[in-house]
Amino acid sequence: MKLHALLAAAALACAPLGAPSPALAQAPAAPAPAARGASPVFDAVRARDHIRCGVSQGTPGFSVPDGQGVWRGFDVDFCRALAAAVLGDPNKVRFQPYSAQQRFTALQSGEIDVLARNTTYTFQRDIQLGLEYGAILYYDGxxxxxxxxxxxxxxxxxxxxxxxxxxxxxxxxxxxxxxxxxxxxxxxxxxxxxxxxxxxxxxxxxxxxxxxxxxxxxxxxxxxxxxxxxxxxxxxxKEPYSPVVAQGDVRWLEIVRWVGFALIEAEENGVTSANVDEMLRSPDPQVQRLLGVSGGFGQMLGIDNRWMYSAIKASGNWGEIFERNLAPLGIDRGINRLWSQGGTLYAPAFR
Ligand SMILES: N[C@@H](CCC(=O)N[C@@H](CS)C(=O)NCC(=O)O)C(=O)O
Structure with missing residues (x-):
């Protein structure tokens, strides 16, 4: 590699956060959504104006209809957060219940856009069934x-x-x-x-x-x-739960994955449904990137830069989702504590 190329690469790798590197300053703005390749699922979601989220028929704490027929639970709140991130409205989601046996066929046949149904990430499901796992959002056994x-x-x-x-x-x-x-x-x-x-x-x-x-x-x-x-x-x-999507649509997978991680990241950074408006003015670069004040991460995913502002406002951060749905069942967070508090919950770097 020529010296100037090496120096440019080093600048890109080592530039302090927040200050654009010389290389980045010259780079074109983040590509427009269409430039990132097709996402048949996302296009269909946008055209339909709601997400079809596969849930269980009644798993306590994860997806259960309440007395009024309104779906409640950890998985339900994830899908509402996803709808808020993608379509700007947590109510733009339909919940479709499936038994354990039916759930993967529903995904493979395109009946649903995402499966959030206390579903364990396993080798065989990943490799043999043509499924993709978004992000591990709950560790059970x-x-x-x-x-x-x-x-x-x-x-x-x-x-x-x-x-x-x-x-x-x-x-x-x-x-x-x-x-x-x-x-x-x-x-x-x-x-x-x-x-x-x-x-x-x-x-x-x-x-x-x-x-x-x-x-x-x-x-x-x-x-x-x-x-x-x-x-x-x-x-x-080990029963690590993750939302699942069908294979063949990497852009949709990335959206589902990063909405999940961002809910964990929000808890780490103390961003809650109650303080998210205030947090828009936070000087913390981490919070700014999460909420789309800087960084343009939403746009990189092909969605609105306020994606996580809307999602957190709707469902709260990971901890709030846990407190709302699982804590009332007497469940201790255990290994589902944040990594910074001795647990396993860890989102990849938001940078
Ligand atoms: N996490 C396990 C279990 C998931 C599962 O479907 N469990 C059953 C009960 S053993 C269930 O949730 N049933 C709820 C329903 O059918 O709606 C898996 O992914 O296989």
Whole structure:
């Protein structure tokens, strides 16, 4: 490389933040959205003027319709934030419920634009099913919710039990793996529908159910007598949840991914739904980039520079979404604390 080229490269790599490097100063402005290549999903979303968000049929804390039929939950709030970021309005989203079995087909066939449905990021789904994961937004692990019995204090104590699981979930395999690894006998009762499973659990047809622990904590509260059920202490697996999109539309994937990361970044920077207007005047360059005051990140994604202002105003930051939906179920943040507080939540650099 010639000396002047090396110096230009060094200037680009090492320029202080906020001050445009000589190379950047001469560079053309961020490309207009159309210059970034096609996004069939985003174009369709814009034309339709709403996002179709695939959710569960009723996972406590993540996606459940309330008494008025309004969808609530962590995944629901993510989709509202996405709608606010992309279309400027958190209400421009339709929620379409799917069972575990149906969810990926709905995405592959284009029935939905994004799946935000307590869905675990796994190798096989990523590689074999033609799916793309946006960003890990919640770290869970599978567990057992069991009918309380004298002496039942851990999962090995379930030897001989009938365990309900839903077909098409990671939990189906986890039950078999756990029984084999611990040389106990578990009789799986595999069902399509969550309501059937809950009925079976609450009527005593199964002794326990296997699901992800946050959802189980919420399920316990739905029992006619919650104290009759116990969430056993074992964390049996890794269940990192991420919104999912179909393969083949990188621009849409990037939008979904960075809206997720930006909700974490907002919490890190103390930007909340309550203070976001004030924060527009923050001198902090990190906050300015997040809120589109500088940097032009929205435009780089092909959307409005106020994308995250709108999203945070609508749904709040990650912590607010957690407090609204999961904390009321008695769930501790645990490893879902920010990395700066000893947890795993970490957004890539906003620069
Ligand atoms: N995170 C796991 C489990 C997801 C899952 O679908 N679990 C079932 C219960 S075991 C569920 O959420 N059912 C709610 C519904 O069908 O609406 C996965 O991605 O496979």
């Amino acid at each position: 599978a567990g057992f919710l069991a009918r309380r019995q004298p002496g039942l204090t851990n999962a090995r104590g379930l030897d001989g039990a009938t365990v309900c699981v839903q077909t098409g979930t990671t939990n189906e395999l986890i039950v078999a793996d756990f029984a084999r690894a611990n040389r106990i006998r578990l009789q799986p009762l595999v069902m399509q529908n969550l309501e059937e499973i809950l009925q079976a659990l609450f009527s005593g047809r199964c002794d326990a159910m296997n699901w992800d622990r946050a959802a189980l904590a919420g399920t316990r509260l739905r029992a006619p007598r919650p104290d009759d059920y116990v969430l056993l202490p074992e964390v049996l697996s």
